Amino acid sequence: MAQHRGLAGQSIALIAVFAGLIAASTLVPEITLVGGVPLTLQTFAIVLSGLVLGAWRALAAVTLYLILGFAGLPIFANGAAGLAVLTGPTGGYLIGFMLAAVVLGASASALARAGILARRGVAAAALIGVGLLSLPAVYMVGVPWLAWRTGMTIMPVGCSGLTDPDCVSAVTVGVIPFLVGDLIKVVLAGLVAATIHRAYPGLLGSARAVVAASCDGAEDKAAAATA
Template identity: 40%
Template sequence: MERNLVMIALFAALIAALGLIPKITLAFGVPITAQSLGVMLCGTVLGSKRGALAVLLFLLLVALGLPLLAGGRGGLGLFVSPTAGFLIGFPIAAFVTGLIVEKWRSAPLTLVAGIAAALGGIVVLYVFGVIGMSITLDKSINEATVLVAAFIPGDVLKAAIAGMLTAALAKARPNSVLSRT
């Protein structure tokens, strides 16, 4: 139990630390950040439940006003901004990513974690992000989808990195990849 709490807190801190990497803000107000890589890693390394809890802890701290999002942003106002859908989708994305890694054991971990990160951290996250942008920006679903298309190449790269990092961690410290224990 204690180990789980430490890992959840550690991965919430990892998401926050990835927010220190300078962001690139697109014209419609949604930044490209490294924090979605942290969400992917929460799922691939911690598994579904612990990964989602790590992201929820991070979001709780953001909601309380701590400036943990890229660019030093924090507070409840973010949950009604163009990024709201992405924030709401973060824990679900981590959960789905972790669930895939937990259940799919017949292929190499690099491949499984990379595909899981792509499905959870891109497909699932984009569903929430597109809906959130559609609502907050008063755009159609198609218009919001076009707006987020710019994120796809970077997120595919992040999914591949998540797969490689998870496999490297599993090789170096097998008991640290809780999604596989």
């Protein structure tokens, strides 16, 4: 029982730490790369949470971050806060963060069950590959939401290409300028996550243990009640 409480306490601590990491990532000033590509750390923190924590703990960390932001803490991008952010043009990206956390967390747990994370030579590459799933997960919600709230079309119409400076659409505004930076952050998050799993190989397994412990505890109480 003490071990079960320890695992639950570890999960709560990890959720709080990664929620704080996501919040802190928005405080770092935006970096502009060569070519004018903007780079922020928020996506990095979201991806890292999914790759390290697994599905339910990553979702809990992102949800806690969102709740704090909706409650008024200025921890969204550019110091924004409140429910107005959710109803604004970028609100879909916040929902996409939750979807990405679940997708990445479930995929990382599958890698752990397959023993891939224990293989030093391929763990980082596998986690980077999984991290790439965050891009469609976030964009598939964020881009249509952006189009809906701004009145833009999702894809450019009547343009010579996506990079045409005269094109204005949800994709050219909400995806193209950030895509290179997002790819860089996925690679960095995969490398960091591989290092963390190498140092703490039981992280994803402990989440399953907490669920199993809860089920065992429920069964023990039921058995005691009927005895």
